Amino acid sequence: MNEQKRLRQFFQRHPHHHKTFFSRPYVSRRQFFELIGAGVSGSYLLPRLAKAQQSPIVTTSGAATQNTAKNVIFILLAGAISHTDTFDLKVVNGTTPSNFNPATTNGVNWPVGLLPKMGALLPEMAIVRSMQAHALVHTLAQHWTQIGRNPAAALGDIAPNIGSVVAIEKYQQGQLFPPFIALNSGACVGNGYFSAQYAPFKINPAATGIPNTANPNDPTGTNGRFNTMYTQLQDIDAPLRTNSPYGKPLEDYNDFYIAAQQMMYNKTVNDTFSFSAADSERYGNSSFGNACLVAKQVLAANQGTRFVLITNGSWDMHQDIYGQQNPKGNNMYTMGKPLDDGYSALLADLKATGHLDDTLVVMVGEFGRTVGPVTAAGGRDHLIQQSAVFAGGGIKGGITIGSTTSDGSATDNPGWSRNRSVNPEDIEATIYSAVGIDWTSVRHDDPFGRGFEYVPFSDQDLYGPINELWG
Numbered sequence: 001m002n003e004q005k006r007l008r009q010f011f012q013r014h015p016h017h018h019k020t021f022f023s024r025p026y027v028s029r030r031q032f033f034e035l036i037g038a039g040v041s042g043s044y045l046l047p048r049l050a051k052a053q054q055s056p057i058v059t060t061s062g063a064a065t066q067n068t069a070k071n072v073i074f075i076l077l078a079g080a081i082s083h084t085d086t087f088d089l090k091v092v093n094g095t096t097p098s099n100f101n102p103a104t105t106n107g108v109n110w111p112v113g114l115l116p117k118m119g120a121l122l123p124e125m126a127i128v129r130s131m132q133a134h135a136l137v138h139t140l141a142q143h144w145t146q147i148g149r150n151p152a153a154a155l156g157d158i159a160p161n162i163g164s165v166v167a168i169e170k171y172q173q174g175q176l177f178p179p180f181i182a183l184n185s186g187a188c189v190g191n192g193y194f195s196a197q198y199a200p201f202k203i204n205p206a207a208t209g210i211p212n213t214a215n216p217n218d219p220t221g222t223n224g225r226f227n228t229m230y231t232q233l234q235d236i237d238a239p240l241r242t243n244s245p246y247g248k249p250l251e252d253y254n255d256f257y258i259a260a261q262q263m264m265y266n267k268t269v270n271d272t273f274s275f276s277a278a279d280s281e282r283y284g285n286s287s288f289g290n291a292c293l294v295a296k297q298v299l300a301a302n303q304g305t306r307f308v309l310i311t312n313g314s315w316d317m318h319q320d321i322y323g324q325q326n327p328k329g330n331n332m333y334t335m336g337k338p339l340d341d342g343y344s345a346l347l348a349d350l351k352a353t354g355h356l357d358d359t360l361v362v363m364v365g366e367f368g369r370t371v372g373p374v375t376a377a378g379g380r381d382h383l384i385q386q387s388a389v390f391a392g393g394g395i396k397g398g399i400t401i402g403s404t405t406s407d408g409s410a411t412d413n414p415g416w417s418r419n420r421s422v423n424p425e426d427i428e429a430t431i432y433s434a435v436g437i438d439w440t441s442v443r444h445d446d447p448f449g450r451g452f453e454y455v456p457f458s459d460q461d462l463y464g465p466i467n468e469l470w471g
Helices: 003-013 015-021 029-040 118-122 138-147 162-170 225-243 248-262 269-270 277-282 287-301 332-351 425-436
Strands: 071-078 101-105 110-112 125-132 180-183 201-203 307-314 361-363 387-393 399-401 411-413
Touching: 071 138, 071 287, 071 332, 071 425, 110 118, 118 332, 125 411, 138 307, 138 425, 162 180, 162 307, 162 399, 162 425, 180 287, 225 248, 269 287, 277 287, 287 307, 287 332, 307 332, 332 361, 332 387, 361 425
Parallel strands: 071 307, 071 361, 125 399, 180 201, 180 307
Antiparallel strands: 101 110, 125 387, 361 387
16 A cells, blocks of 8 residues: 555544645644653653553564664754755756855855855765645644654654654663753654653753852752751652652652752763863854754763753744844854754764764754745745754764755655655664564553554554655
């Protein structure tokens, strides 16, 4: 059965989901927040649905995985970067700025003037140009990218972030850092129905590191005042955790207490999450660069973190995309330089320390942007065609997978074994395969008792890893 037929059958069974695949679906304000609420509001501390059982039953089809990576850094280009101005460069006469300096670099047509440092690292990168999004609404598509499924589908509102799946699969007891860390996390989806210990630990890096790692009544941790207060807190809360009618959600608070207490008065924590002005400058002296720097330090510390999500945005440039009216506004130049500086420094440092070999770095937006001449407002609108960029984790660098039409508006050659455009679910399956997780796994612990598939439609083999990334 081909993909199109499967999708038609899906929409026949779930007709109310069909409208989410188009650029301007009508969703009421109430419906909208019901769809996304579990991912962005409140679920980090008090998930509104039942949590995972202590010993979940997991079944798989026994798919072979690549298992070449230990860690994942996932860079979400929130707002949707213009693929034909960057990773799938299409020069448009009279539109593409001449100072983009388009040139063939390492065999790839590249905007050398916009992203020069990344151009020099193309031998480490693999670009998938045949990717397409399912939806063209920012929040919906950003969630889709992070959970690898339709947020409006049956289990969409309880689906955990890809990072939470990696966390639950790779969690090691006794580690200092949370298994899943989210930096500059404005668009980050939470842990869904998973236990709170697999939720993203959200911070916005600053040179001073994580705040509140000491207690004002015990600033050095030597007089015992903090330990006394912490013990009293445990005694007071114990009845709530053991006999609470609210069950697991309140028990999760104890996990937060323990994790937070371990990270206090700890030199490793302070050293990992802080940095010098010189290092920040080397990464571009930007919020994105600082996040990349901290991500590198977190993985180097090897204290239990296996998935780092970095949000880089906003690339939503409906107006003045080249900054001709407002050079200091939000445009390809003001966004491009921090991306170029931060990403290139991250890859260079990971390679220098040997961590690039076991760290898969994935970079993708929620969709692409319209092609050819810019709009009357001087910008680009939403388009399903997009690109994804991979590096490290054992993949083969210096390659492109798939190609688009001459203007970049549609997939011309998929370039991989499934002979269709790549979708977010395939990116999800690729990440799982890279870290040795069977993407066909089904957890039978979801609160609805339906069985939660790590990648949807696994039983139909609808999606799968892009194995061509490994050559």
